[in-house]
Structures are given as C-alpha cells and as structure tokens.
Amino acid sequence: MSEQVMAAAGGGAVLAADGTPLKERLQKTLRRRKLVAAGLVLPLGAFVFITFMFPIVLMLFRSIDNPVINENMPLTAAILEHWDGQDIPGEEVFAALAADLAQARETKEIGRVATRMNFEYSGVRSVFTSTARKAKNMKAPFKDALIKADEKWGEREMWVTLQRMSKPYTSSQYLAALDMRYDIDNNIVMQDEDRQIYVMIFGRTLWISFLVSALCLLLGYPVAYLLATLPLKYSNLLMIMVLLPFWTSLLVRTTSWIVLLQTNGVLNDIFVWLHLIDDEGRIQMIYNQMGTVIAMTHILLPFMVLPLYSVMKTIPPSYMRAALSLGANPVTAYVRVYAPQTVPGIGAGSLLVFILSIGYYITPALVGGRTGQMISNFIAFHMQKSLNWGLAAALGGILLVGVLILYWAYSKIVGVDNMKLG
Amino acid sequence: MSDPSDPLVRFIEVQKSYDGEILVVKNLNLDIAKGEFLTMLGPSGSGKTTCLMMLAGFEPATHGEITLEGNPINNVAPHKRGIGMVFQNYALFPHMTVFENLAFPLEVRKMGKSDIETKVKQALDMVQLGDFGHRRPMQLSGGQQQRVAVARALVFDPQLVLMDEPLGALDKQLREQMQYEIKHIHESLGVTVVYVTHDQSEALTMSNRVAVFNDGVIQQLAPPDVLYEKPDNAFCAQFIGENNKLMGTVKEKSGGNCVVDISGSGVVHALDVNAGDVGAGTSLSLRPERVEIDPPEGKFPNVFEGKVEELIYLGDHIRTRVNVCGHDDFIVKVPNISDHASLIEGNPVKVGWTIDDCRALDVYEGP
Amino acid sequence: MKKTLLMSTIAAAGILAASAAFAGNLTVVSWGGGYTKSQVEAYHKPWEAMGGSKINSEDYNGGLAEVKAQVESGKVVWDLVDVELSDAVRGCDEGLLETIDKSILPAGDDGTPATSDFLPGTLTDCGVASIVWTTIYAYDTTKFPGAKPTTMADFYDLNKFPGKRGLRKGAKSNLEMALMADGVAPGDVYKLLGTDAGVDRAFAKLDTIKGSTVWWEAGAQPPQMLADGEVLMTTAYNGRIFGAVATEKKPFEIVWDGQVWDLDLWVIPKGAPNKADALKFVAFSTDTKRNAAQASWISYGPVRKSAAPLVGKHATEGIDMKPHMPTAPGNFKNALQNDFAFWADHADELNEKFSAWLAK
Ligand SMILES: Nc1ncnc2c1ncn2[C@@H]1O[C@H](COP(=O)(O)OP(=O)(O)OP(=O)(O)O)[C@@H](O)[C@H]1O
C-alpha cells in the first residue's frame, strides 16, 4: 500500500497486486460491470426498439415517403422532371404517360396511383382508372388521344400535380396536416376555408388536454391530500375508489357515463325533478366536448392522484406544525410550506395527464360526439377509413413533436429530476 | 396583570386521551417559571410529547386547563400562541434557503425587510452559521441543521421555546456540544425552555428542573441533584443513575428511619422515605458510589458479608459486582485511589453503608 | 437446459401444427350482429353440413384498413370479406383483392345464367354481391300520436317534428339525403353533388339540423338511441331497425322515402390462404336458394332475380319478409343507389369538408 502510494508520488503507474497497472485493472472491473449492466437492459432495449422506436421511425418515414407515382409511372416521372410547369407538355410526355398507364393497369398498380393522385387533386381517381383502361389501345398522337379520353389531361393543374407527386419524397402530407396546400404555381397557400380543420383540431386537442389536466389537478389534489393524511383504514378505502376506474373495462365505464349524462339520463332526470331545468331544456352533457372532458377526467384522475399522493406521503406533518408554531396561519402555512413541496407531484401528474390526453382516442370517439373529437380520432380516421396513411403519419409526427417540445419545456422550467412518479 | 414571580406556564389538572379509553396523561399539574429550563424526562410512551403538543396547541387537552402568563390558552390556535418549537427531525422547510427559513416567522409577522435581515443575521450569528444563509437545509450537516432549527425557533423572540428530543439524531460528541450550546443560548437570552428527552444525562446536565414522567404521571419534579440524590420513589431511583435495589419488608419504623428485613440475610437500617407500614414490602435504593468496601469496624450500621463476583477496570474507578444479601447484582464503585482495597474475584468481602444513603422506597414492579 | 430446449421445440412444433390445421378453416369476415347471424344460418351452417371446411367467423367494422394491412405485410389471414361496393371497387383497383372469375357462379334455379340472373351492377371484377341493404330513417311510433313523418323532407323539418335527429358521422348518404330532402330528384343527386354549388346546397341543408343532431358511428347505435329516447328519429341501416322490431318488438317504423341503397359483396384479399375454398364458398352462398334464405333472417334483399320470388317468412318470427325488403315495390319508389364511382373520386375531399363542417 505505502509502496504504491510512493510509486504514485514518484510519477510511475500504480500497480495492482498482480503487477498490472492499477488503472487498467480498475477499468477492466468496471467494464465487466458495465457489460453485465448492459446485458440486463438489453432485452428491454431490444423490446423498446422493435416495438416502439422502429415503428415510430417507420411512421415518420411514411409521412414523407411518396413512392407510388415515381415507381409506377417511371417514364412520365423522368420526363416531367425537366418540365418548366408553364405550358401543357408536349407529345413526348403524353406518349410516356400512355405507356405508363397501360403498364400500371397491367401490374394492377393503377388503383394506388389513382388513389395517391386523388388525395392531392380531388376527383381525378376516375380520370386515371378510366384512361388507363383505354391506354393499351391508344395510338399516336397520344396528346389528342388522351385529351379525348379525358379533358383533364389538357389542364395545367393536372400536370403540375402529377409533376409534384412524381418526386419520391413529399412535404404535401405535412402541409395538409397544417391546413395548407400547394397552389397551381407550387406556392404554399392555406387550404380552402371550408376544408381547413387540422389546425383547429390540434388547438382543440391542446385545449381539452389542458382542461382535463386542470380538472384532474383540481379534483385530485384534495383527494391525494386526504389519502396521504387519513388513517390507513380510511385511506385504503379512498384508494380503492381512486383506482376503481382502472379496474372496470373502458366500455363499462363509458356506458355508465352515457346512462348518467345523456339527455334522458339520470342527471338530467334529477335536474328536471328538482325543477332546476324544465323538460324541454335538458342539458346536452354527452356527445360533445363536455362529455369528452368529463369522461377523460374520470379516467385520467388516478394518473394525477398517484404521483401527488406519493409526493405528499413523504412530507412529514411536522412541516405544517412547524409553520404554525412559527406564527403562520393555516392558509399561509399551507400555501407557503406544504404546497411548494407538492410541486414535483403536480408537475409529474400534470405532464402525465396532459401527454396521455393529447393522444386520447377511444373516449372521445365514444362520447365526444361532434365537438369532442381530438386529433387522434382524425389519425384513426385516416388510418382506418380514408386509408391515407401518409396524412395519418404526418398528423402523428406533428403530435409527437408537440409532445417532445412540451417535455423539453417542462424539463427547462421545472426540471425532470424534480418530477416524481409514484 | 402578571406578576414576574407568577409561573409562565401552568398545567392545571390536565388529562389527555387519544382514543377515549386510555389516559396517556393523567391529572397533570405543573408550573413552569419564567426563564426556567425544564426538562421532561421519561421512558418512551410516557406522554412527554403529548404534553408538549398540548402546550403548543397541536393536541387539545381532554380535560383541565393550560395557561400562558395567566391566560387560558386551551382555545387559542397554535399560530397565535407565539411559542417557538424545535422538532426532532428539525422540520426545516426544504424548499427554502436557511435565510428564508429564518425569515419565515418574521415575514408572517409582517416585519419590514431590513429588520428581517438584521434579525436573521443576528440569529445565524448566534448559532455560528453566519455564512450559511444562502444554503438549502439539505446542504447542511446534521448539527448545522439542528442549529438552524434552534435559531428559527428563537428568531421571533418567543418567551417560550419547546424542544422535542432535538438532539436525538446526533452522535454522542455532537450531542454534547449542542447541549452546551443550547444551554448557553438559554442563559444568554433568558428564554423559557421546555425540553423533552429520554436521555437522563442530557436532562441532568442541562436543566434547572427535571420532571420525570412515567405512564402519564409526573413521578418527581426536582432539580437534577435532588433527583439523583434523593429520589422520591423506586421508579425515579431506578430510572436515573445507577442504583442498587434490595427488596425487603418493613419491620420497624421510628423517627424517620426504619428497619427492613432482607429475607434470610438479616436486617438493614434505612431512611424511611416512602416505605409502607410495618409488614409491607419495600425496595431499598443505594447508589453504588456510596457503598464502602471493607469498612472500618463500627463505621456503618449496615455491614454485610459478600463475595466478589466480577471486577471491571474503568480507570477512575473499579466496578465491582458483589453477591450480597442474596442479590448477585449488587454493584460497588471502588474509587481508584492509591490505597484502595485489593479485590480478587471469588474472594469474600465486606460491604457497608450509612442509613442516609439507603432510602426505603415503594415497590416498583416495572412496566 | 437441453431438456427445456427440447420441450420448447416440441411446443413450437405443436403450435405450428395447430396453426396449420387452423389454416384449413375458412376465415369469413363480416359486420357482426344480426347480419352475421343471417349469414351463419343461411350460408355457413348448410356449407358445413354439406361437408365444406369449418368456418371461422370474424367481425369487423367495415373499410379496407385491415385488408390493406394484411396484404401489405404479406400475412393474410382472412379468406373472405363482406364489403361495401365502393370498397370492393377501390380494393380491386389498388390490387388488394383477388379477381373473381364469374363463370364459377351457378345459374339461377330457373335456369337463367348467373351473369343475367344477378341484378345489373352487382358483379364487379373482384366482388360478388350477396345482398342489397339500404340507409333509411326510422322513428319510434309511440312518440308520434298525431301526424307521422313520411318523406325525407320531414326528417329535416324541425318545425313540424321538433326533436333530436340521429345521423351517421360521415359524408356518404348524408349529403345525398340532404339534397333529396331539399327537393332534388334521386336521379339528379350525384350530378349536383359533383359541383361546388351542389355540395354547398347539401351542407346548407345539413346546417338546418346540425344543432339538433346526435351522431352515430356503429350500426348498432341508432336502434339503441331510438329506444333510449335520445333521438326522435335517426338514419339507420334497415336491417338493424328490422331486427329491433322483429326480435325485440320495438315500436319502430321505417320511412323508405329517399333511401340510399348499396350492395354488400364478397371479396377475397390478395394472397388469401384458402383461396380455392373461398371461391367455392362464394359460389355456394350466392346461389338462388342461399340468396333467398338469408332474407328470411334479416331484411336485406337478395341480388339474384331468381331469388326474389322465393323470399318468404322470417325463419323464427313468422313475419312476411317481402314488405320489409328495400327492393319491395312500395319501398323502392324514391330510392337512390349509392354511386361508388362518385365516392371513389370525391370521398377524400367531401369527408374532409364534412369533418371541417362537423367540427365547427
Ligand atoms: N396521535 C396519537 N393517537 C393515538 N395515540 C397516541 C398518539 N400519539 C401518541 N399516542 C400514544 O400516547 C402515548 C404517549 O405518547 P407520547 O408521544 O406522548 O410519548 P413520549 O413520551 O413522547 O414517547 P417517546 O419518548 O417515545 O417520544 C403513547 O402510548 C402513544 O402510543
């Protein structure tokens, strides 16, 4: 030991008992430990990567990926690349188009081409499918033949759209997700007034999420306080009540909300019976934004209560007593001493509820009616009904970025290590 | 309206029950004088904290009255009592700096900013933490936190400060240093302190008076020396300091003394403090340092033959365990003076003591 | 270690064997509820009784999403799917479906060759229709002691019949009905909807009841909403209302005026594991007898001309089914066929407009 110290003082490398340099030895042991640790997290890491990261990357890729036209109309795409976009292109392009259409019909890809084009230029699906049917038997001059088959081929807008769509990557899905589009001169403009929707829905999603978080906090805070301070036998009962929403199936919960809140439901009946409202003036409490907010608050409440509870549980009652003994009245003591110590819980709970809310889907779908739909419902719509997966991916991408920004802002303002989850 | 000689705090027939079945404080009567350092000492669960909480206002008394400067305070809210308090875990607010912690009681009293600054500075200097105002409690050592807690309890100039086992979490050395500092502060400020501990040496070194609690009852209320030398009952004798206990029955009583029969081993002459009637059982209390080994013939009325069981060398004295009067746990402290008797384990020995040092008390069965 | 490896290999082999055996079953996917029951009774049971492979019946909610996902991932598990006409056409265009050779279809019982026995437009490249279903509106008779609604215009008349309305949450059939309620003849509806003015007119009509409308998505909802009194009248699929009337004895009445009818077709996802068997089942289930038999379980009309006269009484309730068919002469007067080609071109834009309109 003392020899080693002396060696170190003398500037030489300190040696371990077996003669290898101590530093190396230490690194070796540490490396082994790191390897073991890495081995332990490997299954989770692989799981997260395969089931989570990989699909997200794929999704993000799909939002800009635009292979359909490029791959299935290769001749047209190649020539259009050099088109200046001003006058209707010449015979050469029409010949390529006729060949591509005939080929696409042969390979059964024409439907995908038509669908893709139709997302960008409504109404042209049938132009593609019907022209493709005739394309095989067309003869030069192809320009006349195609325009005869459908006069849309003589429009500049058709060609501009086709040129734009023949690029392998596109930003048009993100534009659409932000209520914007390209005009005929490829400038980015706002979508027509009566087709603008997503910005408003994003706004509404944020608003509903904010409302739900605020309501959860308002309702959950006293509950968490009681949970943390009540004697065990009562707090257990309360805890069960808090967790009850977790233990019932979503459909049972939703159905019970419907029974309670619908216009002929229990609550309205009680109001009428109490003469608070008359039979004609029954309040619409479900199938609208209110329904979404009520049901989501109910479902997400535990996510607020549990982090709050776990934080409050660790605050000894002596803090309040100390504040009182120092002369603060109970309100001041609560506001200045107790409440600040629950901030990590408030932060964690609110962030959790907000992020969960932003992506909520089933509840708004079931009880949201017209005004209670959120962005996830539109993502689902494009996944399942319109099959516009690219747009769904773009909407999801924007949502993801929103959540990340939120998390970043939170960690800047409150600090992530200042957050306590159960 | 209050006379300076009036007690600051009075407990008048105070009772307390948490569950309506068991009284954890039974008929407590206690006067605490202004400027006094009074310690409540007692085993765990004896009701010390409960008394303190009633005084601070965090627990209502079930019966009886508590007065502060002659005014009943049973119905005064805790924050209006103006009593400083030091908690066992310090209860420093973790989200505030040391300075903010100390400023808190002043701010809620709406004191001006510059006044607050000077007062806090003073208080911090008093506990030698003048440079630590900007730190968070978490960044302080246990002893430093303790000092901040004391400073905070004193910064708003309360006339009464309550401390509930404030040194319980500190190691021995630090605890002794803090005892000294608290005592010093008490003396220099003249503040009244009610102090709770179950460490008897802490109680003896710090207090003006000690109230020994057991089972919700004050067993004895006296200055430390009286408590040690003249315990009123068997509980106090046993609880405080080391004590030799001899069980016997009262045979005779006369003139403040009594004769006690130690069954089968003869009789002991003792001071009749709290012994029962003739024929009743009694426990004799005898401090180990008051027993003499091989006393000169005729020096003591009580002399017995015994056998040395064990010797423990402790430097300043030799702790000797002797089997005498049928008790094999009789301890004698033999001072390590130059000509002390030479003892050998297993050898017979004579021990003797005076009547005054041997107190005949009640019989305490123990919890 | 070796032993567990061996065991798991055996287990894996067992699972493989089981799923291989499973692959022999025919997976038939339809819309659930009373409609699937009618198919089980009319097609699946006789098929199995005849010695056909075991049928594994699954439910879905319509649309091509799952078919698309299966085909694109190369793991097709569905053999046969019951889809709407627009999906049959679009799926075919996009190469998600197998083409079906119509020569496998048997001639009608009266000897008419299949291609002329099937109603016009009911055979597509990739689909073979089995039923005609329709979107109508219905009401609870007990809520109308006096005048009862009889026309599509009545549905939009809040003055004459004040109360909540139920509508499907989507553009399809709502825009058509709105125009018909506004006085447009069925024959002109799609011509008009192809113009901006026509679309605006349809939305303007919808605007008049927007504030009193409850929106539904699943076919099971409208009868429930009627029963709960949540709405006074609602659009619905006629089979659902019939089911509530026939089996639950609900006092519901269908208004056939302005109905928008559509077809359901069998389609085979591209790469279906049991394609040959699926084709056999298509031929079997769409023959005259089977086509008529399913109409004795639910009020969806047969697509074979030869099957129409064979429609008789309800299999368990004894109700005469003919007057409940969408195609019954009394019901079919002011009917509009859903134009799949129109919707193929305009669904994206109109759904977007509809969503924007709805959300505002
Ligand atoms: N909040 C309470 N509810 C019910 N019983 C209590 C409560 N607080 C204390 N007790 C009981 O009252 C009795 C006295 O407790 P107290 O805390 O006053 O004892 P203590 O003398 O301070 O003990 P320690 O030295 O262990 O702190 C004990 O038996 C205890 O169990």
Ligand SMILES: [Mg+2]
């Ligand atoms: Mg205590």
